[in-house]
Amino acid sequence: MYRSILFAAIAGFCLFRCEISPAATPNFVIIFADDQGYGDLGCFGSEKIKTPNIDRMAKEGRRMTNFMVASPVCTPSRAALLTGCYPKRVGLHEHVLFPQSTKGLNPAEHTIADHLKGLGYATACFGKWHLGHHPETLPRQHGFDTYLGIPYSNDMNHPDNKRKSRVSSDDLWRNPNSAVKYWNTPLVENETIVELPVDQRTVTRRYTDRAIEFIRENQKKPFFVYLPHSMPHIPLYVPEDAYDADPQNAYTCVIEHIDAEVGRLIDTIRALDLAENTYVIYTSDNGPWLQFKNHGGSAGPLRAGKGTTFEGGQRVPCVVWGPGRIPAGTECDELMGTIDLLPSIAALTKSTLPSDRKIDGMNLAHLMTGESGETSRDEFVYYTSRGALEGLRQGKWKLLVKAPPKKKPSAKLKTDTNLPQRMLFDLQADVGEQKNLADAHPERVAELEARMKELDAEITANARPPWTK
Template sequence: MRCCFRFLWFAFFTSSILCLTRATAQPSVASDPPRLNLLVIMADDLGYGDLGCYGSSVHRTPHIDRLADEGMRFTDFYVTSSVCTPTRAAFLTGRLPRRCGSPGVLWPTSTEDALPNVEVTLAELLQDAGYATHLSGKWHLGHGKPEHLPQAHGFDHWYGMPYPNDMTAGHPQETRRREAWPPMPMMLDGEIVEQPINVNLLTQQYTADAVNFISKHHDRPFFLFLAHAMPHAIIGASPDFVSKSQNGLYGDSIEEIDWSTGEVMRALKAFGIDDTTLVLFTSDNGATHHVAHQPDEVQRWFCADMTSGSNAPLRGGKQATFEGGVRVPGIFRLPGVIAPGKVESSPAIITDILPTMLDYLKIPLPAERVYDGRTIRPVLESLGSRDETDFIFGGNEATGIRSGKWKLQLPKQPSWMLPKLESDQPLLFDLNVDIGESNNIAEQHPEIVKQLLRKMQTYEAETETR
């Protein structure tokens, strides 16, 4: 695969030279400043503590760490849910999962379920503004009908998988759910181009597709969503990365994602657009820990490396809305706008991306629609703070809420694989002094508990028809 990239880079630099030659042959004319591009790199099931810039000592992530050095690293960046589908829907719509009609995980047999077409996505809004829009990687917002696919939600083109790489024929979950799944397909604009996939090559394939998109669209504004498959099970890495990390196949897959980030950034710089591209690196939820709590016969159903991720110093992980499930890496880079090396402690959430991008483009939010996200442009530019709102976590039902320093967690475990909680009553934590959610202080603050419960109940009442 590396030889493939050497060829690609020869083609890209040749294209750059031709573009520069054409530019110098034309008389100079006044032009408007270039519009902002948007690149969102989303890992799948990457833990809060899995990157060097977030404290990892077992994963080498120099390219992602460089993004943090050149931009802003949030310590309190959140997603709306601790599983795939609801977070991705919330990112693209700026709305919480129940509000946008995508509260639960979609399975291969979920052929009638999808992100509702009445929802207006960030891709659609940018497409209408003249942007080239592209998805490289995992979709997971509907696959049963053409109107469920990315092109029906604002993406010009899509290369990737319709759902996670473990939802494939022969996986133990297929047997447990008593369903019949097809081999995992790779799709190009809705057509199957490979089946089954090779999980070891996914990061290479998505990277090549993303870089190819940049090479073709560097001369116009674009939105590129690079949605990696890794380190979600079934974990894989290409031969150049296998057995190279200090943390098994899980670490190998993360170090390959870091390499991928470097390649995409190199493409932006090669075409002179890295300073006009807002880059976000994040994850759709925290790392998986729940399998470790189960008997050996259950663990054998899953890839052993699934438990190698780190959400340190947070509690919990994927499937639950403790901090380890919903607080994720959040790194923003935009030279000349975002000061380099800034560590930001104010909270932000994935639903903020849509209103933030529209703020930069001076595009108003669509009317007659409730948006849960808020622009964080003042935060990114160190000019002010985000409008203070509560963060509600969960999918089909709200199971957690952060309000200022307070975090309320309901005693509900959304997966049969998770460990038993210490209480059957709501748990309350002060995140200012207890980031690990180890000291339940609900009994000391009953009024805070009641207040936060009311907010969660109000949200569920508002969204019960969806």
């Protein structure tokens, strides 16, 4: 009897040790920029913007060059990242939330933070949330132990989004005091507004300060930090020491400031001797807001930007860093997306996801670590910024079926604008989506359109409701 009890105790202790061993509980940091384009990092081809810290991450880690977000705008994209689902599956596909919105991410959803908190991780979110500003939908209802950040975009005003600035972006940049004069965006700690308006000149640095503080406090246990920066979403602001008064350099200043803050965070992880047990993922929520020109970014070789289902709207830069875990100086051109992070993180922690719900993400951890793996993503569904089904990626092929314009057909147009426009691209040969092959491959178009509708029908039939007030 005594020997049985002793054996059980030893076995239980070993199991406990296995659960908390560094090999099974690596730390995770996800840095999520806002509206940063594919071409806005040195390691992704920018010749103007200097990003030495993120470039070093790439040199010591892995560039993911075929990395997708599930929506070309904020709220749906963030919902997909945290839940591993297409936004339509969790009811947050119909554009972005505003200060007057009455819905948000349902607390019944299982997020990355929920999953890691269940494994004993300390969890924190510092930055732009944009998944509901009501107390029932803020980060602490979704697995995060603590939160500091803005609840929606930095161009939105508390409490009803009225009294918005009509000053030009260039004039706002020339007057840094406009950060607190023309905007009324709140800074929230946990569920309480602690600064109104938030000083957007210093907020990027303050998010990083809190992330560094949190890592220091939790260095002896596994941690997850979600760091969704407010920038470079307009309006653009930086602290005085990073400021160049020329508005033509506004966007460059903001990205270079974010890069410097990433450097501070990585330096902290190194100094605490946590580098070999930490994954840091740097990416963006969607493509660049091109209409703002010198206040918006670049999609590099990709077509279009934010708000579109062209690659420039949804293919984003992604760098994965983890010395000893990620192969240095490598790149991966396999298809992967933010919806795959939750199941991949579960695999990296040797844990299983709940079986009571469908998610769309796949375990593609091997793509991050450079190891061999049997699973791969061959398909990806495209939804518009308003949540309408618009396309399918399958292998190298991408089909977009764009609805006809709502305006009356112009007499000058020879084609029937009442018909949907079908675009077929070979992304392997034409990543810039310049050559429409739809007429040359009608069978392929028909196959992809049928499959696109089939996948959407399943998502629609099994969609779960958002939280509503």
